[in-house]
Amino acid sequence: MKKTKNNISNAWIMRPKPHGTDQMDYFLKKNRICIGYPVGQSLKGCNYNDLRRILIEEDLKNQKNGKSSKLINGLSNVNILVRDMKVGDIVVVPHGNDIYFANITSDYVYENVFDKDKLGSGFPHQREVEWLFDGKPLSRNELPTEIRESLQFPGTAANIKKHVDVLNNLLNGADSIQNNFELNNVQDNALKVAELILNAPGSTTDQRLKAAELILSYGKIK
Known part of the structure; x- marks a missing residue:
């Protein structure tokens, strides 16, 4: 970026x-x-x-x-x-x-x-x-x-010169905002996959345990 x-x-x-x-x-x-x-x-x-x-x-x-x-x-x-x-x-x-x-x-x-x-x-x-x-x-x-x-x-x-201080703070921190947004998207997708594995009839016990561990680590199922 x-x-x-x-x-x-x-x-x-x-x-x-x-x-x-x-x-x-x-x-x-x-x-x-x-x-x-x-x-x-x-x-x-x-x-x-x-x-x-x-x-x-x-x-x-x-x-x-x-x-x-x-x-x-x-x-x-x-x-x-x-x-x-x-x-x-x-x-x-x-x-x-x-x-x-x-x-x-x-x-x-x-x-x-x-x-x-x-x-x-x-x-x-x-x-x-x-x-x-x-x-x-x-x-x-x-x-x-x-x-x-x-x-x-x-x-x-x-x-909007009166807002240059606000803009400086925003622009200097916007990379972090975008990175957090991208990270949240990855986490959301991972949770969706984990939920599918947890509920899939063909999943092994080990796969279900790992999926459940991932879901519990985020505190909820998406």
Whole structure:
């Protein structure tokens, strides 16, 4: 299992539905996080006012063409991914009850191929990431209360720097959580096999004794 990065200083929530479609598979396979807002150009080097102007101009152009367009409402999300996120920050990606963690490894990346206002595309603004825990999620129920409460925020992106201490403790101890989970699965499977041996008509006395000993050592039959 890949170890986590220790002592993070900033963290973000990023939902995996850029431009209205679930792209969690893309996030994991391409080692990227993305937002929507196709505007026909890269946003590299833009300051906050530049981003605001570009989104407004794109809205006006879309409206002239008869499209409903409110890209400006996503200014905060665009500013977070393009300008505020830094290499080394942690991003928390909720996907139902599965919560993924990644370390941001690049500056802003523009992917022209996805700069299209259509279903399944429209997410050209990206960052490269390294998924923690071999890309496996933690369960929402395993997370500290503070993190679960922050995940109730419905927006696309949000800063959760206030929880960096909680996240450091969680990520530094998550290997143990996962190892315990895997060990419990092995124990459960062993108990199921022992119960089958204990009740099987063809089992020898010695096999039944060993099965009973295993079951009693855990105090119950699954």
